[in-house]
Amino acid sequence: MNKQRGAWILVLIALIVSAGLLFIDSQSSQGLLNSFDTGEPETIKPPAAIVKEEPVSKTELESIEPAALEKETVVTQAVGIPEPEPVPVPAADPFLVVIDPGHQAKANLDQEPIGPGAAETKYKVTGGTTGIVTKKPEYVLNLEAAELLKSALEARDMKVILTRTTNDVDMSNSERAAVANDNEADLFVRLHADGSENPATSGFSVLIPAKENSYTSAIFADSELAANHVIQAVSADIPLHQTGIFYRDDMSGFNWSKVPVILPEIGFMTNVEEDQKLSDPAYLTNVMNLLADGIVQYANNN
Ligand SMILES: [Zn+2]
The missing domain is CATH 4.10.280 (MYOD Basic-Helix-Loop-Helix Domain, subunit B)
Structure with a gap:
């Protein structure tokens, strides 16, 4: 069981x-x-x-x-985040040069601060030098040179703004720098001609802000780079004044600039030979073409 x-x-x-x-x-x-x-x-x-x-x-x-x-x-x-738009190609954005033809028909000897917030002041804009033979005022030569440089740069696909197109203006050096700042220029070129008590002194040079200058520390390196390229290009055909580059901390037109700045002194109007050459359109055009080449090289290497 x-x-x-x-x-x-x-x-x-x-x-x-x-x-x-x-x-x-x-x-x-x-x-x-x-x-x-x-x-x-x-x-x-x-x-x-x-x-x-x-x-x-x-x-x-x-x-x-x-x-x-x-x-x-x-x-x-x-x-609310905006829809991404096509990013502009940087190469299509033209390099902008603001050219200031130095001085004006009538100097303005009122004072302005030498830099933002400065207690120290300087003349708003001085009269400049005069051709020893041509008797041409520097402000006339500077405007002639500026118009040639504008054409040379535009022929090299750059965009150019002049701070003045006539001699009959009243613009201080800080107001001229403001034109470069307001337009966010890639380079501010202050065109001048030189003068000396020594009539033998001659040659092309470029002034730039000094390294030890609190107003311009942010633009020193680029300004020096631009000056080096310009000196290299111009010295191929034009004699230099001394080493070609001079560092200055006393110029309100530099101290007010927020963009890289150079001041080419295109030659000495107090030198007989150079004064005459600067009033020769072919010579002046050649100097401005070389200057434009140097600016292009700066733009390409910056
Ligand atoms: Zn000058």
């Missing part, structure tokens, strides 16, 4: 276990158990009938994320 009962119990247990196994197997076929275990629908081993759907659902999952990101971007834009 006991053996028979034991055998029946074993058969019952076997039936219950195999029924249980069948149930588990059917659940796992539908992916219910596996998805509980891993949480990853991709790991489901589905029956052959749904195999085809698997890649579709994977693809859908992957494609959801970028779409969701785009939606976030759209929301952010709606909050």
Whole structure:
């Protein structure tokens, strides 16, 4: 009896276990158990009938994320960040030179601060020198040179603004620097001619802000670089005055400038030979073309 009962119990247990196994197997076929275990629908081993759907659902999952990101971007834009516009190509942005033809018909000997916030003052604008032979005032030569330099730079695809186009103006040196600052010039060129008590003194030079000058520390390096390029270009054909570059901390036209600045002294009007050459259009055009070449080289290396 006991053996028979034991055998029946074993058969019952076997039936219950195999029924249980069948149930588990059917659940796992539908992916219910596996998805509980891993949480990853991709790991489901589905029956052959749904195999085809698997890649579709994977693809859908992957494609959801970028779409969701785009939606976030759209929301952010709606909050007020401007839609990105095509970035302008820097090369298409022309190099801007502001040229100041130094001096004017009538000097203005009122005072102005030598720099922003300075207690020390200087004349607003002085009269300049005069041709020893030509008797030409410096302000006339400076404007002639400025117009030639403007043409030379425009022929080299640069943009040019003159601080004055007539001699009959009243502009202080700080006001001239403000033209360069307000237009955010890439380079401010103050055109002048030199004068000396020694009639033998001659040659081209460039004045730039001194290194140790709190007003111009931000523009010193670029100003010096521009001067070096100009001296290199001009000295190929024109004699220099001494080493060619002079550092000055006493000029309000430098101290008020927030953009790189050079002051070419294109020659000595107090030297007989140079005064006559500077009034020769061919000579002056050549000097301005060389100066323009130096400015182009500065623009290309900055
Ligand atoms: Zn001058």
